[in-house]
Amino acid sequence: MAVSWLNQWFRPSSKAPSDGEISLKDMGAGHKAKILRLSGDDATAHRLREMGFRESALIEKNTDNGAIICKVAQARVAISKKLAQNIFVKDMGRVKNSMSEDLVLLSDMSVGQQGVIKDFTADNDDYERIVEMGVTPGEHVEIIRYAPLGDPIEIRVRGYLLSLRKAEAERIKVSVIN
Numbered sequence: 001m002a003v004s005w006l007n008q009w010f011r012p013s014s015k016a017p018s019d020g021e022i023s024l025k026d027m028g029a030g031h032k033a034k035i036l037r038l039s040g041d042d043a044t045a046h047r048l049r050e051m052g053f054r055e056s057a058l059i060e061k062n063t064d065n066g067a068i069i070c071k072v073a074q075a076r077v078a079i080s081k082k083l084a085q086n087i088f089v090k091d092m093g094r095v096k097n098s099m100s101e102d103l104v105l106l107s108d109m110s111v112g113q114q115g116v117i118k119d120f121t122a123d124n125d126d127y128e129r130i131v132e133m134g135v136t137p138g139e140h141v142e143i144i145r146y147a148p149l150g151d152p153i154e155i156r157v158r159g160y161l162l163s164l165r166k167a168e169a170e171r172i173k174v175s176v177i178n
Helices: 005-010 042-050 125-132
Strands: 031-038 058-063 068-072 075-079 087-094 103-105 114-120 140-146 153-157 160-164 172-176
Touching: 031 042, 103 114
Parallel strands: none
Antiparallel strands: 031 058, 031 087, 058 068, 068 075, 103 172, 114 140, 114 172, 140 153, 153 160
16 A cells, blocks of 8 residues: 555654653653654554644653653643653753743744743844734733644734744744743
């Protein structure tokens, strides 16, 4: 049976872990991490993405007793250790209970994550248009959803929903709220 180029392009990687990459199962409880990749078959990867485990998403591993409980996309999710073996992460250390001082790009946040807009990467014509729509430093922002191919991104800012192109979201620096 021939595999379409689309399935081949979006098939989860089955390559061996690289330096600094560990499975979520092997990461210590009380640590936060950035998801690097998902492995396994298409159905497993799809299921994980539906639960919020997306590439580049930030997660926290809360417990490791029996099932693994993680905070992902501002929700607590329980998964089996077998399923956690398919999530490869970069350990970012122990969780702090305050607002993260590290800035991330709005486009790198996962669904449900919230943060405070801090800065923009560059001033250009898009910058003025974005500011006119109410996306200004100091405003709280929440990722509502991504379009099926990741572009555009729907956010909640100032109490209303706004769709931004991914290229615009890549210019907005946000401090993620833990």
